[in-house]
Amino acid sequence: EVQLVESGGGLVKPGGSLRLSCAASGLTFSTYTMNWVRQAPGKGLEWVSSIIGSNSYVYYADSVKGRFTISRDNAKNSLCLQMNSLRAEDTAVYYCAGGPDLVGAINGFDTWGQGTMVTVSS
Amino acid sequence: EIVLTQSPGTLSLSPGESATLSCRASQSVSSAFLAWYQQKPGQAPRLLIYGASRRSTGIPDRFSGSGSGTDFTLTISRLEAEDFAVYYCQQYGRSPLTFGGGTKVEIK
Numbered sequence: 001e002v003q004l005v006e007s008g009g010g011l012v013k014p015g016g017s018l019r020l021s022c023a024a025s026g027l028t029f030s031t032y033t034m035n036w037v038r039q040a041p042g043k044g045l046e047w048v049s050s051i052i053g054s055n056s057y058v059y060y061a062d063s064v065k066g067r068f069t070i071s072r073d074n075a076k077n078s079l080c081l082q083m084n085s086l087r088a089e090d091t092a093v094y095y096c097a098g099g100p101d102l103v104g105a106i107n108g109f110d111t112w113g114q115g116t117m118v119t120v121s122s
Numbered sequence: 123e124i125v126l127t128q129s130p131g132t133l134s135l136s137p138g139e140s141a142t143l144s145c146r147a148s149q150s151v152s153s154a155f156l157a158w159y160q161q162k163p164g165q166a167p168r169l170l171i172y173g174a175s176r177r178s179t180g181i182p183d184r185f186s187g188s189g190s191g192t193d194f195t196l197t198i199s200r201l202e203a204e205d206f207a208v209y210y211c212q213q214y215g216r217s218p219l220t221f222g223g224g225t226k227v228e229i230k
Contacts (some may be wrong), residue, residue: 019135033222034220037141037167044210044221044222044223044224045161045167045210045212045224046221047212047218047221050217050219054129058215059217059218061218062218095166095167095198097166097167102215104156105191105214105215105216106214106215106216106217107214107221108155108157108169108172108212108214109157109159109167109212110169110178110179112166112167112168113166114165114166115166
């Protein structure tokens with residue numbers, strides 16, 4: 001069974017940092033493009049970042065570029081999101097999601113975790 | 123950035139009826155890179171359709187996707203109780219990936 005399990009969410013003050021993790025099982029992790037998607041309370045889905053499985057190329061939404069860093073460890077089947085300089089508007093459920101690598105493109109998300117809540121508040 | 127506009131915002135229907143959801147893009151989207159997701163309260167989204175018209179594994183055939191260019195449609199025929207949820211379209215392939223604002227299908 002394919003499974004993605006996020007961890008690391010919590011309450012952090014504005015300007016603070018948080019590191020999210022996602023543990024993957026049941027899939028060939030190194031061949032999957034992995035992503036973070038967030039959803040603010042009562043709002044829609046927002047793509048945050050992607051990292052390609054085969055070459056670790058990374059992509060970011062403008063809203064997080066320069067503050068967030070996505071990384072992966074294919075040997076440990078794990079994905080991370082380092083979030084710095086957090087703002088109130090970063091408050092959301094953060095989902096780890098993935099899909100098989102596509103040649104020359106970022107794939108859609110056929111597998112999702114259950115999400116971890118990040119709250120940025122003083 | 124490609125902006126996706128979904129309509130209507132809310133669709134009120136009865137079980138057994140059909141639902142037609144629209145997703146319009148601000149510029150042309152390759153059909154290969156258009157997806158639809160379903161999300162129920164308190165749950166993660168689930169992939170329904172990818173490549174504009176291909177059903178994901180395990181998705182019933184009452185869900186169908188169509189369209190090209192800037193206009194895409196998700197059709198749910200014979201709505202069942204489990205289908206009442208929020209539906210999002212997404213364009214992928216190139217950064218930045220974007221989602222539509224969602225259509226809520228509610229029980230009338």
